[in-house]
Amino acid sequence: METFWITAMAVLWGAGTGLLIPRAAYRLSVQPEEPWRAACPAGHPFAGAGNGWLGRARCADCASYGPSMPVLAAGTAAVCAVLAAATGARPELVVWLLIAPVGVLLAIVDYTAHRLPDVLTLPLAAAALVLLGIAALLPDAGGSWTSALLGSLILGASAFVLFLISNRFGFGDVKLALVLGAVLGWYGWTLILIGAFVGYLLFALYGIALILRGRVGRTATIPLGPFLLAGALAGVLLGSNAP
Template identity: 65%
Template structure:
């Protein structure tokens, strides 16, 4: 029963964060590139702040934006899985703080194919800063310097891909790779390679499924951020479990 408490607590945290903290930010950030962030609800009433539910007391249809239940379920599942793999090691707190941000970015990128700079760049800084604090605590199972090198290596690798094929790899993916590289690097270079491979594999499977269903062509661009995040989740999950 004791071993289940961190998992249950993590799931509850994920559900609360997904339902109450993410919907408004996801709605405001889900605009095409070059457009300003939303500052009004669909009914034209002002939307203030970034954190909180997407609800408007002045509209006939109070709720708007992405489905809060889906955000809550996704965040709860991610947090619970990471808690089960990590146990009570200090880095678990880092994963639980970063996971809602990853879900937010995946939701926005799926909706409008955009990874907002105000989220991706702070994510990278937060990942390195929080992991630096975790490295000072006993019983941690990672290495901060490898996290730093992982961030630089993955960011550089994605930057090269962006230069080679900017139509297929957005610069937002490059910035996101800094944060995911830090998380993967915490558990070592095998985890970096595993998470990177998983991201490309998941993206390829998704693109292949769209082509098979006739919903996309072979040259149709797909949002890669969600698969970059999913690959990092797979890598960190396995890295934490085997650490």
């Protein structure tokens, strides 16, 4: 019964934060040399909460823009629901629910603009480690802060090596790996391997699917971030259910 209410609240949280993702995704989906978008496609400047960052992706003066609000609200709600159902009443659930909407935002921006902005990844890595440090001190914590810290360093270092030797990894993926290593590391070494493996497997399957559909040329430009994030989600679902 407790898990039911926790999951219900997670759905509301996911839907509410999911509604805020399209505007932020639209503003962040620019090339590295460009400034963040400051106006709607028709040129009306953003205004309102958080310097115009927080709000619906619908211009008061013209129309909606960016990715679909209902789709992202439903998708983020679903991610938060499975995280809550799997994790239950443990302190780390708060950390997962804070990371989840930012993770969805990162996946959308990487998919759209092929980048993982530092303004999201670096604070997210710091926040994940600090919040997991607090969670580890609370009753019913289901993981280890030490292995989260080491996981962040090791996955970050592994991604950095891959960044040096492979054109599949961007430097944004290295910074994302700091976040995902902390999250997966909370549940231990095995989950770091499983989460990274699932992420790369999904990436490879997606690439193969594109090749089979005759869109070979596009595989060179598949962003890795959304798949790494999906792999980490799978890792958390597995890790939180482990005995």
